[in-house]
Amino acid sequence: MKVFYTDHFVLPLPEGHRFPMVKYSMLRDKVAASGICGPEEMRVPRAVSDAEILRAHEVGYLGRVARGTITQKMRRIGFPWSERMVERSRRASGGTLGACLAALEDGFAANLAGGTQHAFAHRGEGYCVFNDSAIAARAVRAAGLVGRVVVVDTDVHQGNGTAAILHGDPSIFTFSIHGAGNFPFHKEESDLDVALPDGADDGEFLEALENGLERALEDSRADLAIYLAGADPFEDDRLGRLSASKQGLTERDRLVLESCRERGIPVAVTMAGGYARSVEDTVDIHFRSIETAATLLNPAKRSQNGRPGWRP
Numbered sequence: 001m002k003v004f005y006t007d008h009f010v011l012p013l014p015e016g017h018r019f020p021m022v023k024y025s026m027l028r029d030k031v032a033a034s035g036i037c038g039p040e041e042m043r044v045p046r047a048v049s050d051a052e053i054l055r056a057h058e059v060g061y062l063g064r065v066a067r068g069t070i071t072q073k074m075r076r077i078g079f080p081w082s083e084r085m086v087e088r089s090r091r092a093s094g095g096t097l098g099a100c101l102a103a104l105e106d107g108f109a110a111n112l113a114g115g116t117q118h119a120f121a122h123r124g125e126g127y128c129v130f131n132d133s134a135i136a137a138r139a140v141r142a143a144g145l146v147g148r149v150v151v152v153d154t155d156v157h158q159g160n161g162t163a164a165i166l167h168g169d170p171s172i173f174t175f176s177i178h179g180a181g182n183f184p185f186h187k188e189e190s191d192l193d194v195a196l197p198d199g200a201d202d203g204e205f206l207e208a209l210e211n212g213l214e215r216a217l218e219d220s221r222a223d224l225a226i227y228l229a230g231a232d233p234f235e236d237d238r239l240g241r242l243s244a245s246k247q248g249l250t251e252r253d254r255l256v257l258e259s260c261r262e263r264g265i266p267v268a269v270t271m272a273g274g275y276a277r278s279v280e281d282t283v284d285i286h287f288r289s290i291e292t293a294a295t296l297l298n299p300a301k302r303s304q305n306g307r308p309g310w311r312p
């Protein structure tokens, strides 16, 4: 399975900053060591162009990000501005676009970053600069590769930026399942929103997901899915407020990926948030999402028995 990584485009953060930037390099190391992707399948994405960004963002915002003149609003994003931050943000969106293109060929592919669902057309917030899902979905549509796309966002924080950017776009269906009592406190309107109460456990989470997923996949009639496999519904997440276990989150991955595969919908998997008390837990949850996709894509790999067709 092809995976795209950008962790070596380092976004410089002051010491003690609470964003767990290290998770990305730890995740790449873990994927590389596991052997689920060959070295030639681990790829560096290109940076998305201005034209690609402008399908999802306002030109004034792109200019302010590129020039570093958004000092006031950077506080909302939560990262200090630097040229490397801009480059990294472009590359992370490129990773989601790369994963979409690879998924259209192979069935599943992944970006070991991305899932920056709080970026709006005219501003960023919550560690999100550019909205990779909106940029990538519109790029594959513009290239004529797909008619319809579904965004399945299971990060614990609502996909408010994605919902706002894609509101009124009938070709891209937005589904967000998230914590009702969590950031962002003002929710935007996705095509389908499922809000869970604080403390929701595996049973509640998975039942709500299964129902929502069925409706989203039915209504969207999508040719491609972008799946945000956020690690933050985890019970020991500092920002999560839900009580999903690691096993429950792996079950979530399997449910999303198998439901799409049954319908012949390719999936680009992206990572989104994860703020567990122990960063190893976050990395472990992200890794299991990649591993689940790779195993479902190629179940015969372990038996060295040739590759069964992905499509039903």
Ligand SMILES: [Zn+2]
Pocket (backbone or CB within 6 Å): 155, 156, 157, 230, 232, 272, 273, 274
């Ligand atoms: Zn989140």
